[in-house]
Amino acid sequence: MDDDSSASVGRTRAEIHEANVVRPYKLVPQTGWRKGVYKATRLNLGLSKDETHWNDLKRRLKVNVRGRYVIAVMQGKGGVTKTTSAAILGAVLAQYRDEKVVAIDGNPASGNLAKRIDEPSTESWRGLNADPRLINYSDFRNYLGKDSHSGLEVLGSDRGKVPMSGADLREAWARLQKLYPIAIVDCGTQHLDDLTRAILDYLPIDALVVPSTTSLDSAIEASATLNWLMDEGYPHLVREAVVIVSNVKKVDASTQVKQLHKDFERTVKSVHSVGFDPHLSDAVAIDINRLQPQTWQTYVEAAASLADGFTRAAEREPQQPSHPQRSPQQPGPMVGQQQPGPGPWQQGGGQGQWQGNQHPGAGQWPTDGRWQGGQNR
Incomplete structure (x- = not known):
């Protein structure tokens, strides 16, 4: 057995050994009849599908x-x-x-x-x-x-x-x-x-x-x-x-x-x-x-x-204070199209006005759901 195979076996044995020593933790239900069963009998039936879904939603909402x-x-x-x-x-x-x-x-x-x-x-x-x-x-x-x-x-x-x-x-x-x-x-x-x-x-x-x-x-x-x-x-x-x-x-x-x-x-x-x-x-x-x-x-x-x-x-790249830029998430222009940059932001008199080029269409999504003039994805 070569050195790489020996190392792989060693890691597998270590993982199996750790799994046998540390019992996996099962979350205790906090809602529904499963919570009632746990409080009355201390029998943990695990989370329901709905509670698992709510926990996942809250996890996503709390992302930094x-x-x-x-x-x-x-x-x-x-x-x-x-x-x-x-x-x-x-x-x-x-x-x-x-x-x-x-x-x-x-x-x-x-x-x-x-x-x-x-x-x-x-x-x-x-x-x-x-x-x-x-x-x-x-x-x-x-x-x-x-x-x-x-x-x-x-x-x-x-x-x-x-x-x-x-x-x-x-x-x-x-x-x-x-x-x-x-x-x-x-x-x-x-x-x-x-x-x-x-x-x-x-x-x-x-x-x-x-x-x-x-x-x-x-x-x-x-x-x-x-x-x-x-x-x-x-x-x-x-x-x-x-x-x-x-x-x-x-x-x-x-x-x-x-x-x-x-x-x-x-x-x-x-x-x-x-x-x-x-x-x-x-x-x-x-x-x-x-x-x-x-x-x-x-x-x-x-x-x-x-x-x-x-x-x-x-x-996202930092915004320049005097000139707005497109988000870096925006992909490049469609094939066969040129996409000019936005015009400058003009300040004065409390009435900001947008000046500059209009951006060409990147495809049209009509009400019948058929994509025209570009690629949807």
């Missing part, structure tokens, strides 16, 4: 994130649970993680994200940006509301006559990221303003959530949002997107809508279906303790899909 991680909730149509999804996903991350999580109302049309938490602040991003003495955590808390159930903090919109611009959002995030490593941005319905460009190119966002409903117009608009991102040169965001389909009106999806949802599954990272929940239909401050158990579990699963990308945050 290095640097900063920004999630955008984007859809071109109103009334599709965009703000609801931003608030609940933020609540999930805030509840299961140790660091601070902030949700930012990035709707230039005075969004209502702050109204979906039970402790809103009377302040907004405008006061935050104007404060020259933001040093301690208490200084920031003066401008942010808080969800007392999860710990999620919210930077609300301003009710003034001047809407938030891209430069305003850029300044707010430059301040917030000192204390809040994870942010969720509730975007508006317009994709062509400079605020959207700031979200995509300056922050930049690491993950995308596209809400939809069981109605046909909402599903079509969700697919249009994904197509627009492909056309604008963000295929990496589409591939890693999380789609949340909510039954907000207690109406089952038609055959056509179900087909669109299947098309989503072939294009994005994951699709999660939320059933009708009476608490969410009221459009009031969300109490996560009043959600249906299945509603909460679905949002936890969606948040876990987002958290799967946390380990890649450290691979």
Whole structure:
């Protein structure tokens, strides 16, 4: 027997010997009838499938994130649970993680994200940006509301006559990221303003959530949002997107809508279906303790899909302070296409404006699910 074979046998014997000495540990059930059996008889039947699934979700949610991680909730149509999804996903991350999580109302049309938490602040991003003495955590808390159930903090919109611009959002995030490593941005319905460009190119966002409903117009608009991102040169965001389909009106999806949802599954990272929940239909401050158990579990699963990308945050190259760049996760241009770089970010007068080249399409994903003009994967 040669030396390599002898060494291999030696390692095998050592492993077998250790396995015989140390008994494998079986986790004790913490829920369900198995927990009752263990408490009454000390007989450990192991974890159920559901409890194993929950433990895996919590493990994924607690993965360390290095640097900063920004999630955008984007859809071109109103009334599709965009703000609801931003608030609940933020609540999930805030509840299961140790660091601070902030949700930012990035709707230039005075969004209502702050109204979906039970402790809103009377302040907004405008006061935050104007404060020259933001040093301690208490200084920031003066401008942010808080969800007392999860710990999620919210930077609300301003009710003034001047809407938030891209430069305003850029300044707010430059301040917030000192204390809040994870942010969720509730975007508006317009994709062509400079605020959207700031979200995509300056922050930049690491993950995308596209809400939809069981109605046909909402599903079509969700697919249009994904197509627009492909056309604008963000295929990496589409591939890693999380789609949340909510039954907000207690109406089952038609055959056509179900087909669109299947098309989503072939294009994005994951699709999660939320059933009708009476608490969410009221459009009031969300109490996560009043959600249906299945509603909460679905949002936890969606948040876990987002958290799967946390380990890649450290691979992102640092942003240049005066010129936004594409995320390094974005692949090169499609065969036969040239992809110019983004234009410079212009500051001045509090109204950031995007100037520069439009990115050529990287393929179109129509509503029939057939890919055109490029490669989907």
